[in-house]
Every structure is written in C-alpha cells, then in structure tokens.
Amino acid sequence: MAMKIRLARGGSKKRPFYRIVAADSRMPRDGRYIEKLGTYNPLLPKDSEERVKMDLDRVKHWMDQGAQPTDRVSRMLEAAGLLEKKERANLKKGEPGKKAKERVEEKAAKKAAAEEAAKAPAEEPAEAPAEEEAAE
Incomplete structure (x- = not known):
C-alpha cells in the first residue's frame, strides 16, 4: 500500500483549514485517512506557532514505514527540521x-x-x- 503524508482540506468556503494526515495514496484528498498527524491553518500569520502543528514523532514513524510527504508537507517538515532542504527548480514556471x-x-x-x-x-x-x- 502506497502511503502519503498530505493535507486534507476542511473549513468552509474561502476559509481553508487543513489536517496533515497519513493516508493511502489511492484515497481521495478529503476522504479516508489512517491517522491525523497535525493541522495547518493558512489564515494565521506566518510567524504564529498555531499556524502549523505536527506530531513529529508520528510523522517520523510514518516516514520510516515508507510514507512519502507531498511537496507542501515536505516544506513544512523542512521548516520543522525533520527533512533536509531540497533544491527546487521550477524551470518552466x-x-x-x-x-x-x-x-x-x-x-x-x-x-x-x-x-x-x-x-x-x-x-x-x-x-x-x-x-x-x-x-x-
């Protein structure tokens, strides 16, 4: 089973709120997930501690099990110091x-x-x- 650590959207229209979840990659974005690993609220200021909350021990556990973080989640993990910073090149963009x-x-x-x-x-x-x- 291919596992992903990704964002599942919640919140009302134009008021996004995301759960950081470990889910099977075949499941829909907001569908069934295995475990909730944290939350992300993009409406809060960037320097706020409440903006991104993660259980880093569980994230590390899932990554050891082979779960791949999505691009957005990997950026959050880089900021938390769990992953090495990647060189990103958006050549076409x-x-x-x-x-x-x-x-x-x-x-x-x-x-x-x-x-x-x-x-x-x-x-x-x-x-x-x-x-x-x-x-x-």
Missing part, C-alpha cells in the same frame, strides 16, 4: 512567455543600435574640424 522574450530581444536590438549610433557621431566630430581647417 519561471520562464517568460513568447511575447516577453520578443520584447527583450527588441529592447536589446534597440540598445545595440543606440550604442552604435553613439559611437558613430563621436568619431565624426573628430574628423569634422580637420575638414574645416583644410577648407580654410
């Missing part, structure tokens, strides 16, 4: 869209053209006084 890429390319092209234009006039005035002296 952080990548800009097509239009944004095109705008960046256009901006770079304009900047390069402006630098080129700035160099060209700087060279011409140096030659212009020499031509004026020759004409006299």
